[in-house]
Amino acid sequence: MRLVLIGWGAIGAEVARLLMARKAPVDLVAVGLRAPRDGLPCPVLTDPADLAALRPDLVVEAAGRAAVLPWGLAALRAGADFAPASTSAFAEDGVLDRLVDLARAQGRQVVIPPGALGGIGALAAAARLPLDSVIHEVIKPARAWQGTEAESLCDLSGLAAPTVFFEGPAREAARRFPQNANVALITALAGLGADATRIRLIADPAAGANRHRVLAQGAFGRMEITLDNLPLAGNPKSSALTALSLLRLIENRAGALVI
Ligand SMILES: NC(=O)C1=CN([C@@H]2O[C@H](COP(=O)(O)OP(=O)(O)OC[C@H]3O[C@@H](n4cnc5c(N)ncnc54)[C@H](O)[C@@H]3O)[C@@H](O)[C@H]2O)C=CC1
Ligand SMILES: O=C([O-])CC(=O)C(=O)O
Numbered sequence: 001m002r003l004v005l006i007g008w009g010a011i012g013a014e015v016a017r018l019l020m021a022r023k024a025p026v027d028l029v030a031v032g033l034r035a036p037r038d039g040l041p042c043p044v045l046t047d048p049a050d051l052a053a054l055r056p057d058l059v060v061e062a063a064g065r066a067a068v069l070p071w072g073l074a075a076l077r078a079g080a081d082f083a084p085a086s087t088s089a090f091a092e093d094g095v096l097d098r099l100v101d102l103a104r105a106q107g108r109q110v111v112i113p114p115g116a117l118g119g120i121g122a123l124a125a126a127a128r129l130p131l132d133s134v135i136h137e138v139i140k141p142a143r144a145w146q147g148t149e150a151e152s153l154c155d156l157s158g159l160a161a162p163t164v165f166f167e168g169p170a171r172e173a174a175r176r177f178p179q180n181a182n183v184a185l186i187t188a189l190a191g192l193g194a195d196a197t198r199i200r201l202i203a204d205p206a207a208g209a210n211r212h213r214v215l216a217q218g219a220f221g222r223m224e225i226t227l228d229n230l231p232l233a234g235n236p237k238s239s240a241l242t243a244l245s246l247l248r249l250i251e252n253r254a255g256a257l258v259i
Helices: 010-021 048-054 065-077 087-091 095-106 120-126 170-176 182-190 240-254
Strands: 002-006 027-032 058-061 081-084 131-140 163-169 198-203 210-218 221-229 235-239
Touching (some): 002 048, 010 235, 058 240, 065 087, 065 095, 081 095, 120 182, 120 210
Parallel strands (some): 002 058, 058 081
Antiparallel strands (some): 163 198
8 A cells, every 4th residue: 555644743753653663564655745854764745746656545644734735636636545634624615625526536535534533433423313412622731732822812821720711613613723623623524514513622730631522412312422642742732542543544444454
């Protein structure tokens, strides 16, 4: 399986490290970046148009929301499937539609990894019948919210208790907190959509992990899922499970058993 990773940050580098450590039957043929860089285990691409010559089977994005459309369109044009992690890009109308329309025309797929979340298979299955409500709480330590708009919405360094600093639709959460609320769009795409899915963003001075609580009700019954994800060493905003989720997706595509 010929793989291209877009982004070589905390998640991208960890995915590559795990693929090599596990001797996965995957050929990492290139990494896509904004600028050339030395020291990577494969060639670096900076122009999405150069993907086609590499004949990739799968392009996995873990870079940033600005990377999703250019690299996604180029991946699909190159005949690859495309799996984006920066799903906050789909808060903007038309971005996902453009990718899915091209995927259909090319006979390829856009695959949304569950990322830092679990239970997305159950929520997406439940959504085949009507859902009444989906609420997703993202509870992270104060340091994970540093450098975001949360700094102006609460006193991050002086928190005495868990503090809800945002509550609203998934679309708005993803637009305003693109580094921390990609998951809002994953829950939304699996369930009730970007406008009807409610998101609560919480800074907790006592939290040691990135917690996701997803509560859904509907014709299927009721679900409540809680994950306490340890952050990646390279980026406290990003859960380590995100890299594992991308690894799973890649290994499932390369192997004979899908699990
Ligand atoms: N789907 C999910 O559950 C989650 C998604 N994420 C998202 O995944 C992405 C990667 O996260 P991390 O590795 O933690 O971030 P990071 O900041 O450690 O690394 C990002 C890397 O991508 C590169 N990059 C940024 N913009 C780019 C662009 N337009 N084109 C090409 N390269 C670009 C940067 O130079 C850097 O190498 C982020 O967008 C993050 O918000 C993070 C956690 C969970
Ligand atoms: O990694 C996480 O826990 C969630 C996250 O940052 C995101 O969705 O952007």
